[in-house]
Each structure stands twice: as structure tokens, then as C-alpha cells.
Amino acid sequence: MIDALNDFLAVAVCGSFSQVAKKQGVAVSSVTRKIDWLEAEVGSRLFHRSSRRVVLTDAGEQFIPRARNILTELAEAKEAISSANADPRGLLSVTAPAVFGRRHIMPVIANFLRRYPDVEVELHLSDQVIDLVEQRIDVAVRIGLLPDSDLHAVTLAPLNLITCASPSYLERAGKPEAPGDLLHHDCITTMATPAAWVGTWSYEGLNRGHPFPARGCLRTDDKEGMLQGALAGLGIVQLPSWLVFEDIQAGRLISLFGDVPQSPQRVRPAIHAVRLPGRSHEVKAKLFIAQLQQAVGAPAYWDPLPVAGSSSI
Structure with missing residues (x-):
């Protein structure tokens, strides 16, 4: 079967039985027999043959x-079987949101490659949801709510959002004592609310639990830009703990509303690693996800202790 398929593709490319036979160092009849067998198997003629040329049929x-x-x-399949009893090797394709990938996935990839030197990693950093089947992705890191699918998902950490601001902004504008005070403050917000951010700027007991209408002088579609704006003292921001924990620990940002929970949701967004079950690279994917965990x-190391102003949503 494999030889017949290879010969079929070779003849389709060059349009000649004799050229394929010559390259393989076999008789033309050997190639012809394989194509005849394949045509009998599929139940249809694959080539129009004449003394001058060979042309593909429909x-x-x-x-x-x-x-x-x-x-x-x-x-x-052969790779999967052989890799089950050997050190992983070959290509592993990974995708992750851009900022999260640069900050938290790249260090894991570096350690993974040092541990498995025969593996090559192809990393796609994008905030777009990439189709694992279409793009042949082995592992995807996704943040937010996961829709129902055939993907095998492992939860890496809850998505904790922190409302915070720089000391310079709070010194200039005052510290809000409750979420309702945000109406009188500059808030750094997104230009649109992607699915991963459903429920942000929502607080229990405020606006009946609906998203809070935060407003301010800066709107951006980039999380890193929101962080830099907050550090520059442009306003109050609500960002995931994985993005702001170092700045909070260093005192560059101060978290707010430690005793005010955000609005509860039935399904809590989280950070997941997902893969397609049954893929030939499954062994490498499982090893990589285990190293991620x-x-x-x-x-999570960005949530070592409950942080004031944070809430798992």
C-alpha cells in the first residue's frame, strides 16, 4: 500500500511511469503493477495512459x-509508536496568547528543549484562537472560558483579576474605597471585550452584578499597553494576576478592594492547556503539558498567596 501510494504520487508529479522506474532503479512493469493494484483497490482509473503521456483522471x-x-x-503513527518507548524527538507545535506566551511559556519551552534535545518547538504567539486541526497545533494555551469541544483540557490555574493602580496615580487622584468610587476615577480599559474577559470590572452589589461601566483617558486592545499605562500613572486598571504580580510585589502597583468580591459566575474562566487526543505527537504534547503544570x-507562582484586590472568576 505505502509503495503504491508513493509511486502514484511520483507518477502524478512527473507524468511518466518510466521516469519513476528509472529513479527507483526498477523495471517499468514494477511501477505499473503497483498502480494497477491501487486502481483496483480504489475502484477507479487514476491515470489516462497512452504511448506518449500519462495524465491524471478526475x-x-x-x-x-x-x-x-x-x-x-x-x-x-509510526513516530507515535516509536516515541512511546524512546525519548521524544521531532517537531512540537505550541500556541499561546502573545503576552502570556512571552512571559510564562517561553521559560518552560527553554527548559523543555534542554531536557529533550531531540525535540524542536514551533511557537505561535497570537491572541486569536487558532484551530488546532487546521494549523496542526499540538498544544494550545488558552485563557478564559472553554467551549465544548473534543479537545483534551488541563487546567493550569484559575484566572485571577486584580484591580490596581500606581502609587503616583493614587497620590494624585486619591484611593477609591469601594468599586462605586471608580465612577470618579480614570480607568484604563480595553477597546473591546474579548470572550476571555467576560465578567471583568464587575463587582458584587454594584450595578446589579452587570459589567461596570469603567471609563478613562486610555483605551487599548493590548494588555501590555494597559499595564504600561497603569505604571505611568494614567489610571486604575484591572488585569490578570499573571501579568501584574511582579509589579505588585515590587510596589510599583497597589491592589484595591481586597474585601469586595467580583460578581460570581457559574463557570469560572481559567488558564488551560489543550491538545487534540489521538494525535501522533501526543507523547510530546503530554510531556510538555506536564512540564507546564x-x-x-x-x-500558580503568580498567585502564591491570596492577594488583596484579587478574585478568582
Whole structure:
């Protein structure tokens, strides 16, 4: 089967049985027999043959991508079987949100490559949700609510959001004592509210639990930009703990509303590592996710202790 598929694709490319036979160092009849067998198996002629040329039939054109997929799946299956009893090797593709990936995934990848020197990692940093099947991604880190799917998901950490501001802003504008006071403060907000941020700027007992209408002089679609704006004293911001924990620990930001919980939700957004079950790179994917879990810890290293002004949502 494998030889017949390879010969079929080779003949489809060069349009000649004799050229394929010459490259393989075999008789033309050997190649012809394999194509005859393949045509009998699929129940259709794959080539129009004449003394001058060999041309794909409509069925042959349609069969080309299927033949390539079959050979790819077989090769990946062989890799999966061999890698189960050996050190992982080959390509591992990973995707993660841009800022989170730079800050928290790159160090894990560096350690993973040192531990498994025969592995190559392809990292896609994007805030867009990438289709794992279409882009052939092995592991995706996703933040927020996970829709129902066939993906195998591992929770790495809850998504904790912290309302905070710089000491310079609080000295200039005063410290809000309760979430309702935010109406009289500059708040750094997003230009749009992606799915991962549903429920932000919502507080129990305020606005009936609906999203708080925060306003201010700066709106941006970049989380890093929001952080830099807060550090520059432009206003109050609400960002995930994984992004602001170092600045809070260093005193560059001060968390607010430690005793005021955010509005509860039935399903709590979190940070997940997801993979497609049954992929040939499953062994590498599982090892990488396990290393991610170990690196993040429980609780996550960015949430070592309950932080004032934070809430798991």
C-alpha cells in the first residue's frame, strides 16, 4: 500500500511511469503493477495512459490529497509508536496568547528543549484562537472560558483579576474605597471585550452584578499597553494576576478592594492547556503539558498567596 501510494504520487508529479522506474532503479512493469493494484483497490482509473503521456483522471486528481494524507498519518503513527518507548524527538507545535506566551511559556519551552534535545518547538504567539486541526497545533494555551469541544483540557490555574493602580496615580487622584468610587476615577480599559474577559470590572452589589461601566483617558486592545499605562500613572486598571504580580510585589502597583468580591459566575474562566487526543505527537504534547503544570505550580507562582484586590472568576 505505502509503495503504491508513493509511486502514484511520483507518477502524478512527473507524468511518466518510466521516469519513476528509472529513479527507483526498477523495471517499468514494477511501477505499473503497483498502480494497477491501487486502481483496483480504489475502484477507479487514476491515470489516462497512452504511448506518449500519462495524465491524471478526475478521480486521480481527487485522490492526490487523500493519498498524501494517508502517507502523513502513517508516518505520524509510526513516530507515535516509536516515541512511546524512546525519548521524544521531532517537531512540537505550541500556541499561546502573545503576552502570556512571552512571559510564562517561553521559560518552560527553554527548559523543555534542554531536557529533550531531540525535540524542536514551533511557537505561535497570537491572541486569536487558532484551530488546532487546521494549523496542526499540538498544544494550545488558552485563557478564559472553554467551549465544548473534543479537545483534551488541563487546567493550569484559575484566572485571577486584580484591580490596581500606581502609587503616583493614587497620590494624585486619591484611593477609591469601594468599586462605586471608580465612577470618579480614570480607568484604563480595553477597546473591546474579548470572550476571555467576560465578567471583568464587575463587582458584587454594584450595578446589579452587570459589567461596570469603567471609563478613562486610555483605551487599548493590548494588555501590555494597559499595564504600561497603569505604571505611568494614567489610571486604575484591572488585569490578570499573571501579568501584574511582579509589579505588585515590587510596589510599583497597589491592589484595591481586597474585601469586595467580583460578581460570581457559574463557570469560572481559567488558564488551560489543550491538545487534540489521538494525535501522533501526543507523547510530546503530554510531556510538555506536564512540564507546564510543574512550572506553574499549585497555586500558580503568580498567585502564591491570596492577594488583596484579587478574585478568582
